[in-house]
Amino acid sequence: MDTHLSEEYEALRATVEDFARREVAPVIGELYERGQFPYELVKKMGEMGLFGLPFAEEYGGMGGDYFALCLALEELARVDSSVAITLEAGVSLGAMPIYRFGSEEQKQRWLPDLCSGARLGAFGLTEAGGGSDAGATRTTARLDGGEWVVNGSKAFITNSGTDITSLVTVTAVTGAHGGRKEISAIVIPSGTAGFTVAPGYSKVGWRASDTHELFFDDVRVPEEHLLGERGRGYAQFLSILDEGRIAIAALSVGLAQGCVDESVRYAKEREAFGSPIGRYQAIQFLIADMEARAHTARLAYHHAAARMLAGEPFKKEAAIAKLVASNAAMDNARAATQVFGGYGFMNEYAVGRFYRDAKILEVGEGTSEVQRMLIARQLGL
Structure with missing residues (x-):
């Protein structure tokens, strides 16, 4: 393994380091203490292409790779972790499931905005009673007239309640086979009827990041919002x-x-x-x-x-x-x-x-x- 950074990687690292020192460091202390989401910093990171780093250019990405994202995260976190986790969750948890498992129509529909940082996606796996036991999912989804009807809740979900959040991909039990749960992934756009975002948590740390509990009460989304193969969500x-x-x-x-x-x-x-x-x-x-x-x-x-x-x-x-x-x-x-x-x-x-x-x-x-x-x-x- 060559630990020497290529010229391209080093240029990215240095650019993000400079951004973190010049743009993040002077303002993050006040944002952190107020528990305020850093919208202006997110906008600037989007303009730099950071949210699109590991995604193909055809979807609005930068055509880079996952290591490039990691280098950016390291440099941001040297100054502040709230900003870093906003980028990490937006890319690896919000957009990556769609990029890895979405249909071409889903990718074309949602990825460009997510790659630009104009919108954020969230990843709804954890539940209040599950914690590390993610397989203990209790949120359910059933098909009714060509729509998924989702009921349940998710806990500790990053980027789920900002003004620019566009969607949350959630795991839900969609059936059972041989006594085992069939768990699928379903994309739920923000603002869907029955989808409630609870007030933000009062957190010890990451105070300038966005974290909420989510509730789904007969939330209806089209059947084609299934992400990937049914039963493969987990x-x-x-x-x-x-x-x-x-x-x-x-x-x-x-x-x-x-x-x-x-x-x-x-x-x-x-x-x-x-x-x-x-x-x-x-x-x-x-x-x-x-x-x-x-x-x-x-x-x-x-x-x-x-x-x-x-x-x-x-x-x-x-x-x-x-x-x-x-x-x-x-x-x-x-x-x-x-x-x-x-x-x-x-x-x-x-x-x-x-x-x-x-x-x-x-x-x-x-x-x-x-x-x-x-x-x-x-x-x-």
């Missing part, structure tokens, strides 16, 4: 999650590296006992361990992405990357807070946001325990 979403774990690993690496960036800067400026604290071995070792964790996690997601793009099995590698990177993010956020001391506990400093944002990375898109289960299964246990 399997389709699991494959989307395998890819998404690489993206979340990249986002986690960005947060972990952002902790290093902030800590190095602060350690050079902050003086104690007559010297910058960065001259003391205790601080040096703390930051050195942070850099080692970020570096190792980056190699893990690069490896998983390389296998994915090569068409090789990558389930185990994606789980390893997600596990290692989310742990690195959490450990580095804790360490950065220690470097900053009392200031690290203040929301005006980036590390305060990093500390609040890190924990969800060990939970979302598969908990750390689920990643260990996947790794063990791939080892034949």
Whole structure:
């Protein structure tokens, strides 16, 4: 595996790094504290083509690949995770299911707006009583007169209630075979009668991102809104999650590296006992361990992405990357807070946001325990 970025990848990385520093950093603190969605930043990211990075040009995409998306996510998360998760969910969870499994008509209908960032899509898998047990889906959908009638609810759904959300793809039980649920994926446009978006959650972190509980009360959509093959919705979403774990690993690496960036800067400026604290071995070792964790996690997601793009099995590698990177993010956020001391506990400093944002990375898109289960299964246990 070649860890050297090509000229094209490096140009993208540098462009997003510059955008994050110039456009995101000056405004995100206030948006975060108000719990306000960053519409202007999303618009600018759309104009840059970030929402279309891994999609074919015929659907309005940039003709890039999944690794390009990961590089963008890492650079955004070095500054802020709310903006990064908005991009990640919009691409890998909102648009990717349609790109991977949609009919040509569905792709032509929905992907151009999603690729441009003018509209956002959401991914409705998790339910309040299910959590990691996604197969325990209770939302139902039945055919009636050429329409799907959907009833149920979804929880913790990102990008589902913004002013520019165009659709949510949900899993629903559409039948049973041999005592097993038949789970299918159905696209539900925003504003459909009976589709209710609950008020946003009061969250510990990711406060500038959009997250809601969703309710479906006799929601009717045309039969052709079935995404992919009937009864394959659960399997389709699991494959989307395998890819998404690489993206979340990249986002986690960005947060972990952002902790290093902030800590190095602060350690050079902050003086104690007559010297910058960065001259003391205790601080040096703390930051050195942070850099080692970020570096190792980056190699893990690069490896998983390389296998994915090569068409090789990558389930185990994606789980390893997600596990290692989310742990690195959490450990580095804790360490950065220690470097900053009392200031690290203040929301005006980036590390305060990093500390609040890190924990969800060990939970979302598969908990750390689920990643260990996947790794063990791939080892034949």
